[in-house]
Amino acid sequence: MDYRRLGKSGLQVSELSFGSWITFGNQIKDNTSEKLMKTAYDAGINFFDNAEIYADGESEKVMGEILKKMGWSRDSYVLSSKVFFGAGGKLPTQKGLHRKHVVEACNDALKRLKVEYLDLYFCHRPDKQTPIEETVWTMHNLIHQGKIMYWGTSEWSAQEIMEAHMVARQYNLIGPTMEQPQYNMLVREKVEVEFSQIYKTVGLGTTIWSPLASGVLSGKYNDGKEGETRLKRAELSSLSDKLLVKETLEKVKKLSAFAKELGMTMPQLGVSWCLKNENVSTVILGASKTSQLEENLKATDKKDLLTEEAMGKIDKILGNKPKQ
Numbered sequence: 001m002d003y004r005r006l007g008k009s010g011l012q013v014s015e016l017s018f019g020s021w022i023t024f025g026n027q028i029k030d031n032t033s034e035k036l037m038k039t040a041y042d043a044g045i046n047f048f049d050n051a052e053i054y055a056d057g058e059s060e061k062v063m064g065e066i067l068k069k070m071g072w073s074r075d076s077y078v079l080s081s082k083v084f085f086g087a088g089g090k091l092p093t094q095k096g097l098h099r100k101h102v103v104e105a106c107n108d109a110l111k112r113l114k115v116e117y118l119d120l121y122f123c124h125r126p127d128k129q130t131p132i133e134e135t136v137w138t139m140h141n142l143i144h145q146g147k148i149m150y151w152g153t154s155e156w157s158a159q160e161i162m163e164a165h166m167v168a169r170q171y172n173l174i175g176p177t178m179e180q181p182q183y184n185m186l187v188r189e190k191v192e193v194e195f196s197q198i199y200k201t202v203g204l205g206t207t208i209w210s211p212l213a214s215g216v217l218s219g220k221y222n223d224g225k226e227g228e229t230r231l232k233r234a235e236l237s238s239l240s241d242k243l244l245v246k247e248t249l250e251k252v253k254k255l256s257a258f259a260k261e262l263g264m265t266m267p268q269l270g271v272s273w274c275l276k277n278e279n280v281s282t283v284i285l286g287a288s289k290t291s292q293l294e295e296n297l298k299a300t301d302k303k304d305l306l307t308e309e310a311m312g313k314i315d316k317i318l319g320n321k322p323k324q
């Protein structure tokens, strides 16, 4: 496993990390979650991603139990949570990025995860109802209280991230270190174009999500096979409608053939492709089975097969390279 700096911070995260969205406390049994965490940690993954909203807090509870059971030294892994959507509560006080919710959500995440501090704490979405000053001050204070180490954003625009940095500069506070955007062969604009300046100016780190576009880029939907998979879940029907379309599946078929030519599997191609972007600090993997995780972990060794020429061929198949 290779390690990369999280933006300009000194923290080194494994280039592949592991997240629990949809799976922990929901799609898979707890003993599978345990096997997945162990497989990840044993392979050198040092960053585990979570959020208050995942299974309405259950995902954090499951991860907390596993961390306790494994007894891994707290200084050997990086743990995150995210605040914004709430953990199931529907009241206005139970969500958003105002001071009350951010502080309460952080305390609740610490209890559920059974740890004394979070390494990374993300604002899961921007909050138009809360002044940015309030959120930046709150995150800064959480760092000073020792409850979090670094704070960041998820699915914020470059402008919103810069506003947070300007506020931080104005009041001498700690600004956001990292952003968690979606990035994969189908979704490229934000990571490749919109953020291109702020990697340099503020040293933004990125922990990217859905490297396989929820499984479409694994190639398993190429032949329309049904099964107990994420995109067959009723609550995700709008995501499936968006992803399982003819044009995308045709491209994935071509990419799957190219992956074979290169000597890797389609999931490995999807993950390796994300790793080729040097502005990606870590690629957060998701998996519902240990066999999937084992396969995807090999991307770290396969990424060098993606030469400039190979990347060019992939761009040709995708036809979506954003203009700089």
Ligand code: NDP
Binding pocket: 018, 019, 020, 021, 022, 023, 049, 050, 124, 154, 155, 180, 208, 209, 210, 211, 212, 213, 214, 215, 216, 218, 220, 228, 229, 230, 231, 267, 284, 285, 286, 287, 288, 289, 291, 292, 293, 295, 296
């Ligand atoms: P992926 O796009 O990689 O999707 C993972 C899913 O794809 C798996 O659960 C599995 O689903 C399927 N899959 C993975 N590998 C294989 C394989 N080798 N063969 C076949 N199927 C495979 O990542 P996620 O969407 O899970 O995102 C990763 C993490 O990013 C999340 O856990 C979360 O921590 C974070 N995230 C953050 C968001 C944010 O807003 N900040 C939003 C979404 C995710 P199945 O077996 O069910 O088909």
